[in-house]
Amino acid sequence: MAGLTGLICPNLTPFEKDLSIAMDLYIEHAQRMLAAGCSALAPFGTTGEALSVGMDERMATLEAMVDAGIDPAKLVPGTGLTNLEDTAKLCRHAIDVKCAGVMVLPPFYYKGVSDEALFQYFSALIGTVNSPALKIYLYHIPPVAQVPVSVELTARLAKAFPGAVVGIKDSSGDWNNTKRLLTEVKGIAVFPGSENPLVEALALGAPGCISATANINAENIIRCYKAAGTPKAAELQEQIRAYRLPFQDMGAIPAQKWMLAHQTGEPRWKIVRPPLLPLSDERGKELLKRLETVLEPAA
Amino acid sequence: MAGLTGLICPNLTPFEKDLSIAMDLYIEHAQRMLAAGCSALAPFGTTGEALSVGMDERMATLEAMVDAGIDPAKLVPGTGLTNLEDTAKLCRHAIDVKCAGVMVLPPFYYKGVSDEALFQYFSALIGTVNSPALKIYLYHIPPVAQVPVSVELTARLAKAFPGAVVGIKDSSGDWNNTKRLLTEVKGIAVFPGSENPLVEALALGAPGCISATANINAENIIRCYKAAGTPKAAELQEQIRAYRLPFQDMGAIPAQKWMLAHQTGEPRWKIVRPPLLPLSDERGKELLKRLETVLEPAA
Numbered sequence: 001m002a003g004l005t006g007l008i009c010p011n012l013t014p015f016e017k018d019l020s021i022a023m024d025l026y027i028e029h030a031q032r033m034l035a036a037g038c039s040a041l042a043p044f045g046t047t048g049e050a051l052s053v054g055m056d057e058r059m060a061t062l063e064a065m066v067d068a069g070i071d072p073a074k075l076v077p078g079t080g081l082t083n084l085e086d087t088a089k090l091c092r093h094a095i096d097v098k099c100a101g102v103m104v105l106p107p108f109y110y111k112g113v114s115d116e117a118l119f120q121y122f123s124a125l126i127g128t129v130n131s132p133a134l135k136i137y138l139y140h141i142p143p144v145a146q147v148p149v150s151v152e153l154t155a156r157l158a159k160a161f162p163g164a165v166v167g168i169k170d171s172s173g174d175w176n177n178t179k180r181l182l183t184e185v186k187g188i189a190v191f192p193g194s195e196n197p198l199v200e201a202l203a204l205g206a207p208g209c210i211s212a213t214a215n216i217n218a219e220n221i222i223r224c225y226k227a228a229g230t231p232k233a234a235e236l237q238e239q240i241r242a243y244r245l246p247f248q249d250m251g252a253i254p255a256q257k258w259m260l261a262h263q264t265g266e267p268r269w270k271i272v273r274p275p276l277l278p279l280s281d282e283r284g285k286e287l288l289k290r291l292e293t294v295l296e297p298a299a
Numbered sequence: 300m301a302g303l304t305g306l307i308c309p310n311l312t313p314f315e316k317d318l319s320i321a322m323d324l325y326i327e328h329a330q331r332m333l334a335a336g337c338s339a340l341a342p343f344g345t346t347g348e349a350l351s352v353g354m355d356e357r358m359a360t361l362e363a364m365v366d367a368g369i370d371p372a373k374l375v376p377g378t379g380l381t382n383l384e385d386t387a388k389l390c391r392h393a394i395d396v397k398c399a400g401v402m403v404l405p406p407f408y409y410k411g412v413s414d415e416a417l418f419q420y421f422s423a424l425i426g427t428v429n430s431p432a433l434k435i436y437l438y439h440i441p442p443v444a445q446v447p448v449s450v451e452l453t454a455r456l457a458k459a460f461p462g463a464v465v466g467i468k469d470s471s472g473d474w475n476n477t478k479r480l481l482t483e484v485k486g487i488a489v490f491p492g493s494e495n496p497l498v499e500a501l502a503l504g505a506p507g508c509i510s511a512t513a514n515i516n517a518e519n520i521i522r523c524y525k526a527a528g529t530p531k532a533a534e535l536q537e538q539i540r541a542y543r544l545p546f547q548d549m550g551a552i553p554a555q556k557w558m559l560a561h562q563t564g565e566p567r568w569k570i571v572r573p574p575l576l577p578l579s580d581e582r583g584k585e586l587l588k589r590l591e592t593v594l595e596p597a598a
Contacts, residue, residue, distance in 0.1 A: 054384025085353025109350035
C-alpha cells in the first residue's frame with residue numbers, strides 16, 4: 001500500500017509517581033520522536049505498556065496528541081484487546097481522530113486457538129467496525145501475546161480484506177518468519193518489529209521497521225535506513241544491532257525508560273506500571289557501562 | 300472467612316447468532332443453576348468467555364441478573380483485565396451492585412513478571428478501589444493466563460490485606476498447589492477450580508469448589524459435596540471425576556456449551572465467540588457416546 005515508510009516509533013508511555021499518565025512528557029516525547037525523523041508513531045504498543053493502560057486513558061491520550069498538533073496521519077495506535085467489543089470501540093475512536101491505521105493484537109487470553117478462529121475474530125472485527133477508514137496492521141508478537149498471527153493467517157486476511165488489512169508488525173524476532181511474510185504475502189506492508197534485520201528486510205520490500213529502540217536510538221536507526229543499498233549500510237546495521245544487545249537481559253521496557261530518563265534528565269521516565277518493575281539505578285549504570293563497551297570498536 | 304461454601308458455578312455465557320449476549324438465556328441458566336443447589340455464581344470466568352466480552356456488556360449483564368431478582372450476595376463476578384484502571388472500574392461496579400466478591404486474574408499480558416510486581420499490582424488495585432466492600436478472590440489459572448498467582452504471593456497478599464483478599468480459585472489442576480494453599484495460607488478461602496479433588500480439599504478445609512462442570516453436572520457435584528465425610532463420598536467423587544474425562548480433548552467450553560444445548564434443547568447454547576470455535580454436532584455426538592461408556596460401570 002502507499003502507506004507509511006521509514007522508522008515508526010512505538011512510543012514509551014511516561015507515568016507520574018501516582019501512576020497516572022504524565023501527559024506533558026508523553027506529548028513532548030512524541031513530538032521529539034517525530035522531530036528526530038521518525039515517520040510515524042505507534043502509541044500503545046507493548047513498549048508503550050498499552051495493556052497496562054485503561055481504555056479511557058488510551059483514548060484521552062490520543063486526543064491530547066492530536067490537540068497538541070501531532071498529525072494523526074502519523075499515528076498507528078494499538079487497539080487490540082482480548083475481546084471484539086472493546087477492540088472495535090478503540091478502533092472506531094482511532095478512526096474518529098483520523099489516525100493512519102490501527103495495530104491489532106490477536107485476542108490473547110485463550111491459548112492454542114486455531115487460525116480459523118482467529119480469522120473469524122478479525123472478520124468479525126472488520127464487520128463490526130464497518131468503516132472504509134479502518135486500516136489494520138496485524139501485530140504478531142508471540143513471545144508476549146503467546147497467540148500468534150501466522151503467515152498463513154496473514155495471507156488469508158490480506159486476501160479476504162484488501163484495503164482493511166494493510167500491514168503487519170512482526171515482533172517474532174524470527175527472521176525466517178519475517179522473510180516468509182515479505183516474500184509470500186502479497187499486498188500488505190510487512191514491518192519487522194525491530195531494526196535487527198532492517199537492511200535485509202528493506203531489500204525484500206519492507207517499507208521500514210517499527211522498533212521500540214527508536215525511543216532511545218532513533219537517529220542511528222534512521223541513518224541506517226537511509227543508507228540501505230549503499231556500501232555503508234552493513235556497518236551501520238551492525239552498529240544499531242550492537243546497541244540493542246546490552247538491553248536484552250535487563251527487561252526491555254524498564255531499561256529503555258531508564259535510558260530515556262538518563263538521556264533527557266527527566267526522572268519520571270523511570271516509572272513503570274505494575275506488573276512491570278522499574279530498573280534500579282545500579283542496573284542502569286551497568287547498562288551504561290555495557291553500552292560503552294559495545295560502542296567502542298574492539299581493538 | 301464466613302463466606303461462600305458449596306458449589307459455585309462459573310456460569311456459561313450464551314450468545315445470539317449475531318454474537319451479542321443472549322440475555323434471556325443467560326438469566327434463565329443462572330436461575331436454574333441456583334435452583335439446582337449451586338450456592339453462588341461466578342459470572343465471567345474463563346468458562347463464561349469473560350475475556351471475549353466487553354466491559355459494558357459485563358456490567359449490563361450483572362445489572363440484568365440483579366434486576367431479574369438474583370441475589371447479588373450470591374455473585375462473584377470476574378473483573379480481572381490486564382490493566383489496573385479498567386479492572387478497578389469493573390470491581391467498583393460489582394461493589395455498586397452489591398456482589399459478594401470479585402474474582403481477579405493477575406494482569407496477564409506481560410509474561411515472566413515477578414511476584415513482587417504482581418504484589419504491587421494487587422496493592423495498587425486495592426488502593427485504587429479503596430472500599431471496605433472489596434472482597435477479592437484471586438484467580439490462579441496458569442494454563443490459560445500463563446501468569447500465575449503463586450502460593451507465596453497468595454500468602455503475602457492474604458497477610459497484607461486481610462478482609463480485602465478473602466479467597467483464591469485454584470484452577471492450576473495441580474493438587475499439590477491446592478494442598479499447599481489449603482495448608483500454608485491462613486485466613487482465606489481456597490476453592491479448587493474443579494471438582495476433581497473435592498473430597499480431599501474439603502477435608503483440608505476448602506469451603507467447596509468453583510467448577511465449570513457445574514453448568515452441566517451440578518446435581519451430582521452437589522451430591523458429592525454433601526456426602527463428604529460419609530462412606531459414599533469416594534464413589535461419588537469417582538463418578539463426578541469420570542464425567543469430566545470425555546470433555547478433556549474436546550475444548551472444554553465449546554463442549555460444555557454443546558452439552559448444555561443438548562440437555563436443554565436450546566441450540567443457541569452451541570454458539571461461542573471467536574477466538575473459540577463451536578463444537579460440531581459430529582463431535583458432540585461422539586461426546587455423548589463417550590459419556591455413556593464412562594457412566595456405565597465396567598462389568
